[in-house]
Amino acid sequence: MTVEDCPLHVDMVITAIDIDERHRFRMLELGLRRGTVIRVTQRSNFHGRVVSKGTERIALDGQTAAHIHVRRAEHPASPTAPANR
Amino acid sequence: MDNTNHSSHSRGFAALLPRGKAHSHTPAKPCCDTGGHRLPSGHTMPRIVFIGNPNVGKSSLFNALLGAKARVMNAPGTTVLLEEGVYTHNGVPWDLIDTPGTYSLLPLSPDERVAAEAVMGINGEAAPDLIVAVLDATNISRALYFLSMVLELGRPTVVALTMNDLASKQGTGIDAALLSRTLDGVPVVPVNGRTGEGGRELMDTVAASLGGTPLPEGLETIDPRHVDVQRWVEDGADERFDWAARVLDGLGTNARDRVTFSDRIDRVLLHPVLGVLIFLAIMLGMFEATTTLAGPAQDWVDGPVRDWLTALIDVVFSWFGPQATQSWFHSLVIDGVVDGVITIGTFIPPMGIMFILLSLLEDSGYLARAAFVMDRAMRCMGLDGRAFLPIVIGFGCNLPALAATRTLPDSRQRVLVGMLVPFSSCTARLSVYLVLAYAFFREQAGLVVFLMYVCSIVLILLLGMLLRAVQFRDLRSEPFAMSLPPYQMPRLIVLARSVLLRLWGFVRGASSIIISMLVVMWLLQSIPATAGAGSFAQVDDVHDSVYGVVADSVAPVFAPAGFDDWHASAALMTGFVAKEVVVASMAQSYSIDTGDEDEQQQGEGTLGAAMRESFDHASGGHGKAAAVAFMLFTLAYTPCLATVAELKRQFNMRIAMQSIGLGLVVAYLLAVIAFQTLRFIL
Numbered sequence: 001m002t003v004e005d006c007p008l009h010v011d012m013v014i015t016a017i018d019i020d021e022r023h024r025f026r027m028l029e030l031g032l033r034r035g036t037v038i039r040v041t042q043r044s045n046f047h048g049r050v051v052s053k054g055t056e057r058i059a060l061d062g063q064t065a066a067h068i069h070v071r072r073a074e075h076p077a078s079p080t081a082p083a084n085r
Numbered sequence: 086m087d088n089t090n091h092s093s094h095s096r097g098f099a100a101l102l103p104r105g106k107a108h109s110h111t112p113a114k115p116c117c118d119t120g121g122h123r124l125p126s127g128h129t130m131p132r133i134v135f136i137g138n139p140n141v142g143k144s145s146l147f148n149a150l151l152g153a154k155a156r157v158m159n160a161p162g163t164t165v166l167l168e169e170g171v172y173t174h175n176g177v178p179w180d181l182i183d184t185p186g187t188y189s190l191l192p193l194s195p196d197e198r199v200a201a202e203a204v205m206g207i208n209g210e211a212a213p214d215l216i217v218a219v220l221d222a223t224n225i226s227r228a229l230y231f232l233s234m235v236l237e238l239g240r241p242t243v244v245a246l247t248m249n250d251l252a253s254k255q256g257t258g259i260d261a262a263l264l265s266r267t268l269d270g271v272p273v274v275p276v277n278g279r280t281g282e283g284g285r286e287l288m289d290t291v292a293a294s295l296g297g298t299p300l301p302e303g304l305e306t307i308d309p310r311h312v313d314v315q316r317w318v319e320d321g322a323d324e325r326f327d328w329a330a331r332v333l334d335g336l337g338t339n340a341r342d343r344v345t346f347s348d349r350i351d352r353v354l355l356h357p358v359l360g361v362l363i364f365l366a367i368m369l370g371m372f373e374a375t376t377t378l379a380g381p382a383q384d385w386v387d388g389p390v391r392d393w394l395t396a397l398i399d400v401v402f403s404w405f406g407p408q409a410t411q412s413w414f415h416s417l418v419i420d421g422v423v424d425g426v427i428t429i430g431t432f433i434p435p436m437g438i439m440f441i442l443l444s445l446l447e448d449s450g451y452l453a454r455a456a457f458v459m460d461r462a463m464r465c466m467g468l469d470g471r472a473f474l475p476i477v478i479g480f481g482c483n484l485p486a487l488a489a490t491r492t493l494p495d496s497r498q499r500v501l502v503g504m505l506v507p508f509s510s511c512t513a514r515l516s517v518y519l520v521l522a523y524a525f526f527r528e529q530a531g532l533v534v535f536l537m538y539v540c541s542i543v544l545i546l547l548l549g550m551l552l553r554a555v556q557f558r559d560l561r562s563e564p565f566a567m568s569l570p571p572y573q574m575p576r577l578i579v580l581a582r583s584v585l586l587r588l589w590g591f592v593r594g595a596s597s598i599i600i601s602m603l604v605v606m607w608l609l610q611s612i613p614a615t616a617g618a619g620s621f622a623q624v625d626d627v628h629d630s631v632y633g634v635v636a637d638s639v640a641p642v643f644a645p646a647g648f649d650d651w652h653a654s655a656a657l658m659t660g661f662v663a664k665e666v667v668v669a670s671m672a673q674s675y676s677i678d679t680g681d682e683d684e685q686q687q688g689e690g691t692l693g694a695a696m697r698e699s700f701d702h703a704s705g706g707h708g709k710a711a712a713v714a715f716m717l718f719t720l721a722y723t724p725c726l727a728t729v730a731e732l733k734r735q736f737n738m739r740i741a742m743q744s745i746g747l748g749l750v751v752a753y754l755l756a757v758i759a760f761q762t763l764r765f766i767l
Contacts, residue, residue, distance in 0.1 A: 019564060023193075023564050025319060026189065026193060026566065027566060029188050030188060030568065032566075033326075041348050042348070042351050042352065042355050043357060044360060048461075048565070050569065054226065055252070055255050055345070056226070057348075057351075057568065059454075059565065059567050059568075060565060061457075061564060061565035061566075062461075064564040064566060
């Protein structure tokens with residue numbers, strides 16, 4: 001499952017970010033990295049998504065959203081908990 | 086803020102530590118302690134660099150501190166915009182520099198590179214004497230990660246904490262004193278960039294911190310001049326995130342996810358269908374505001390204000406005798422300087438309205454959403470969704486459209502859009518289309534005018550792709566990932582201040598080039614070039630002036646386009662100043678008084694007949710094809726002098742000259758191709 005096709009307002013854990021290294025690092029700097037708990041709060045045009053991470057909101061275009069792999073969070077977790085890259 | 090009682094920076098970093106604070110950590114290490122007044126960089130004036138993530142209120146804070154003293158400039162050798170100004174604190178001048186927003190010191194764009202180099206003091210940039218790290222309290226975890234990099238640079242650093250009011254509303258407000266303690270004494274000052282609240286305290290803290298600030302436990306100082314920045318940033322990322330998480334734990338902030346007010350608004354404004362419709366409605370509203378709403382005010386400046394000013398100058402000249410009002414100097418003042426002042430004045434209403442609307446969009450937080458909503462549509466040209474705004478506005482007036490390029494965060498995109506805007510067919514060009522369309526295509530005049538707008542859109546798309554392939558090859562479609570700021574209610578006072586500052590910047594930047602060029606035009610029209618043409622500034626027929634001679638010599642250039650005629654070339658030369666005067670210039674060259682006739686009456690009347698005769702004669706009987714070529718030339722070449730001045734102000738003279746050159750080449754090629762093709766049909 002990816003950010004593009006995951007349900008709205010459900011805690012999801014990022015399992016992989018499948019984009020080039022340069023931009024993957026930028027995602028990491030934005031706080032989107034493997035193990036981070038996020039929620040999709042809004043679907044926009046051309047499959048764009050807004051994800052929330054705590055109080056932060058990050059807009060992603062459809063192509064990028066389709067390359068961020070997620071799984072459903074088993075336990076509600078702090079979205080700011082440290083995670084591995 | 087926790088260090089306001091330490092006013093002397095001569096005591097170094099120790100003075101910054103709060104009295105009686107109870108640290109659970111090991112003592113903080115000094116990152117920089119000069120121990121006196123000598124500046125680490127050797128500057129005579131302390132260099133204070135502001136840095137932060139995009140949309141954190143950094144520039145608002147900077148402008149609140151400096152006001153009209155801030156000046157925008159290009160970073161050396163680039164078109165990246167930096168703001169700089171001298172701030173005087175207790176009689177001591179400081180050099181304040183505002184950098185473009187960036188998420189990292191490992192840049193992905195030229196703007197981010199300039200920001201990173203300014204704060205690191207590398208690649209020819211002087212090292213800052215102090216860094217003001219502007220952190221958004223609503224995005225504190227990312228802000229702390231960014232802060233960790235800044236602190237590791239080892240320069241004295243003060244944290245300006247913005248948007249804490251919004252964070253408090255979300256239940257995640259940050260205690261600045263606690264944050265400072267958690268950062269082992271790094272000064273933290275809560276500020277409100279929109280109101281300027283906290284600005285004085287921030288500057289007091291800067292004064293007290295110039296001698297040095299602590300480096301929090303867990304971070305290591307590096308010298309950016311002697312490390313591989315990419316390795317430093319990438320290899321230390323995990324440790325920095327761990328450090329940021331520890332700081333957050335220390336703050337006890339529980340950033341729980343919940344549906345916010347902004348989320349509820351975004352359900353509508355970012356809706357897949359509604360979001361686009363609302364965006365287009367906002368664009369239409371801005372287009373209307375900068376044209377329809379500004380129109381009467383522009384007419385007022387060009388009419389009554391011009392008359393009052395002329396009358397006032399006449400009165401002043403009459404004090405020096407009746408001959409004074411007949412002198413060349415009077416003509417220079419009225420037809421050169423006053424014309425320039427009025428030209429600038431007529432652009433103040435649309436520019437003012439545009440600045441108000443831009444400030445509203447920026448302050449409210451909508452502009453970041455607009456980039457997201459239109460991202461896909463503009464991606465074909467490698468542009469940000471926000472590029473849609475200036476291009477649409479350009480169809481009203483190119484000048485505010487160029488001002489709107491400021492909303493683009495990438496300097497390459499700003500330049501590309503700035504070069505495309507002049508091809509948006511502004512309303513001033515409409516008068517030329519209408520007169521020629523009614524003169525040559527009476528029944529199909531509406532269709533012809535419509536097709537000119539279609540040509541304008543096609544031209545923008547084609548040139549956008551061409552420029553991207555030739556001049557902007559490094560402008561790639563990047564993945565869109567942007568932090569969305571929470572919505573905020575714009576503040577009236579802040580709005581007024583921002584609009585006035587921007588308007589003043591426009592007037593200051595554009596006036597010299599507009600007035601000087603109009604004086605040159607006046608001079609060309611005032612010098613008699615033929616025998617019996619009159620004396621200096623008293624030339625009866627413009628054809629007998631140097632201006633007329635130049636128009637005559639230019640006219641043959643347009644033979645391949647079908648309008649080798651001095652009336653046409655003179656009108657195009659005048660159109661370089663403003664497209665509004667092309668028709669009037671043509672009427673003047675034919676010695677026709679069009680009085681109060683509208684464009685249709687002019688096209689169908691005496692002026693139209695004179696133009697048909699001229700164009701038919703010049704084109705060998707293909708007047709309609711020549712008229713289309715003339716309209717296309719008018720569409721594509723330099724819109725007006727004010728646009729050139731604004732291009733120079735927004736970018737630099739080289740870009741302004743490039744834009745003029747591109748416009749002339751494209752206009753000429755279009756006109757020639759159109760005439761050579763259409764003469765077989767029309």
